[in-house]
Amino acid sequence: MRTIEELTAQVRSNGGKVTAQRLLIWQALYNNRTHPTAEELYQKLKQVSPTLSLTTLYNTLNELASWGEIRRIDNGDGSIHYDPFVEPHVELVCLACHKVVDSQSKPALLSAPEEMDGFKIISHSEQYYGYCPVCRSAFNQVNK
Amino acid sequence: MRTIEELTAQVRSNGGKVTAQRLLIWQALYNNRTHPTAEELYQKLKQVSPTLSLTTLYNTLNELASWGEIRRIDNGDGSIHYDPFVEPHVELVCLACHKVVDSQSKPALLSAPEEMDGFKIISHSEQYYGYCPVCRSAFNQVNK
DNA sequence: TTACTTACTTATAATCATTATAAAATAAAA
DNA sequence: TTTTATTTTATAATGATTATAAGTAAGTAA
CATH class of the missing domain: 3.30.1490.190 (Ferric-uptake regulator, C-terminal dimerisarion domain)
Incomplete structure (x- = not known):
């Protein structure tokens, strides 16, 4: 996954907004060598930002995946794991x-x-x- | 995916039974170069065997996947695709x-x-x- | 063949990950 | 500031997959 600065530029160049939620999620993934699920990330990030919604988390993960910044891993255990190390x-x-x-x-x-x-x-x-x-x-x- | 004969031997050696349903599903996958979903396979196989249950289909697909005979493909469209060409x-x-x-x-x-x-x-x-x-x-x- | 055992299948219901919706909030530009 | 499009949130909906429990049939041995 690219740096926070590069992702910031990417969002802005698409006419998007660099929100606190995007930054929070990006930071949780940057240099992360585990393969967390959405739920695992949610539990962790809720401690920092209690009003964060699962919808936002999924939207942001899907966005990163569509850019090729993170990869979806289906290992057959019922939920998707995300891998920021591409x-x-x-x-x-x-x-x-x-x-x-x-x-x-x-x-x-x-x-x-x-x-x-x-x-x-x-x-x-x-x-x-x-x-x-x-x-x-x-x-x-x-x-x- | 290996041949029907080889899968038959595999099931028997595990103390399993070679049922009409397993044979039906194996035949639908053997030499299949598409990436069907469970639902797509179900719709097709129901025409041949109207009482086939989705549960059996999923069980059989999971079994084949656990043997490495077929592979699960998550392309992010909401359902898992199965690839018999490994x-x-x-x-x-x-x-x-x-x-x-x-x-x-x-x-x-x-x-x-x-x-x-x-x-x-x-x-x-x-x-x-x-x-x-x-x-x-x-x-x-x-x-x- | 026949009976027997165990594995398998079925229909149904339940689960649970993910997505849709619509109102409220906010980043960024004017 | 004011404005506007984007984003977020809470909630509800969706839909793929799995659990359950009763019934069925494959394989085996007499």
């Missing part, structure tokens, strides 16, 4: 418990083409699907 | 209209490691996020 990295997704963790391994794809099949490319992701250490040992228990 | 390929995701299309370009990653950070890896995916031709020209209209 630089190339490897994500490991457990097919059993739905955990999504960032790997420390270097991604195979360090850069994306600027254009492909008529799409203007902004970012890319690399996901590996499998079974996490915890679920693997659970399987072994069962199969014994 | 061999390496490139997916282009439009950040504006949420379209997800398979590219004909060869993926950069043809194979995945068998193991990473303790995860047993089953499959992987490569996604490019950006703006599709339709949305790009819409932007140009607006900015003129």
